[in-house]
Amino acid sequence: MNKYEYPDDMIKKPARKLEKGIKRLLIIAAVIFAAQLIWLFGVSPFIPFSTIEVHSIPGLNRSEILYIGGIDENSSFFSVNAKEIQRKISSHVLVESAIILKRFPDKLSIFLTPREAAAVTLANIGSKQVPMYIDRHGVFFKIAHEHETPEYPVISGIENPQLNMRLPGALVPLVENLSQIASTSPELLSAISEIRIERKAWDGFDLVLFPVHSSIRVRVENSLTEDVIRYMLLILNVFESENRKPIEIDFRSGMGSYTIKEQSS
Numbered sequence: 245m246n247k248y249e250y251p252d253d254m255i256k257k258p259a260r261k262l263e264k265g266i267k268r269l270l271i272i273a274a275v276i277f278a279a280q281l282i283w284l285f286g287v288s289p290f291i292p293f294s295t296i297e298v299h300s301i302p303g304l305n306r307s308e309i310l311y312i313g314g315i316d317e318n319s320s321f322f323s324v325n326a327k328e329i330q331r332k333i334s335s336h337v338l339v340e341s342a343i344i345l346k347r348f349p350d351k352l353s354i355f356l357t358p359r360e361a362a363a364v365t366l367a368n369i370g371s372k373q374v375p376m377y378i379d380r381h382g383v384f385f386k387i388a389h390e391h392e393t394p395e396y397p398v399i400s401g402i403e404n405p406q407l408n409m410r411l412p413g414a415l416v417p418l419v420e421n422l423s424q425i426a427s428t429s430p431e432l433l434s435a436i437s438e439i440r441i442e443r444k445a446w447d448g449f450d451l452v453l454f455p456v457h458s459s460i461r462v463r464v465e466n467s468l469t470e471d472v473i474r475y476m477l478l479i480l481n482v483f484e485s486e487n488r489k490p491i492e493i494d495f496r497s498g499m500g501s502y503t504i505k506e507q508s509s
Contacts, residue, residue, distance in 0.1 A: 291350060296315065337407060
């Protein structure tokens, strides 16, 4: 035998040891990976949330939101139904919409959009009349605090307004328009102190506007837009220089008709 040649068993022994070592490492790695999978998918989703992120809104704090949603210290990823929580929280009168996000395996986020006022009405609470806010969807959602003066037009002619009540469907476009005008041209709404709803004899309704700086009221159709208000203010400005002013201007025809009240002798 050549002095540089080794027996086969001397070559195979180190190779077998290396192969066994690799197998052990692979088995250990597989056990660790399996344990991690069991923890990740079989254990941690049942452990109570480690993080609950709540974006609260005025009038509702964190604990109140969690209570409404039925979330407590034992709530976990698998025990929580995001759609059901969203339904519960969205049903609160102060909440316009809610988004519930579960992040695997142990995080929960709650995002709320509050209702924003588009107008107010006057409601009888006890022996007093108090302002009640109406949002762009026509929902009566909040009573103004004492001594609070809302900077929105007062909508009158609504029968017995109550919290969580909604305007009739035919009136919802009115508050939608008011909300849009408030966001684009708030100075136009500040020129109107009251919007009175007057129902017609057969069907529909008119709007009677009471300007802040004029004693002349204005009657319009059931749609109120920026153009209508601008035209109204323009005509009223013309009449301010007149000695004899009309009591009311009727814009329902689009032209603006009026009658001068006769002075008493």
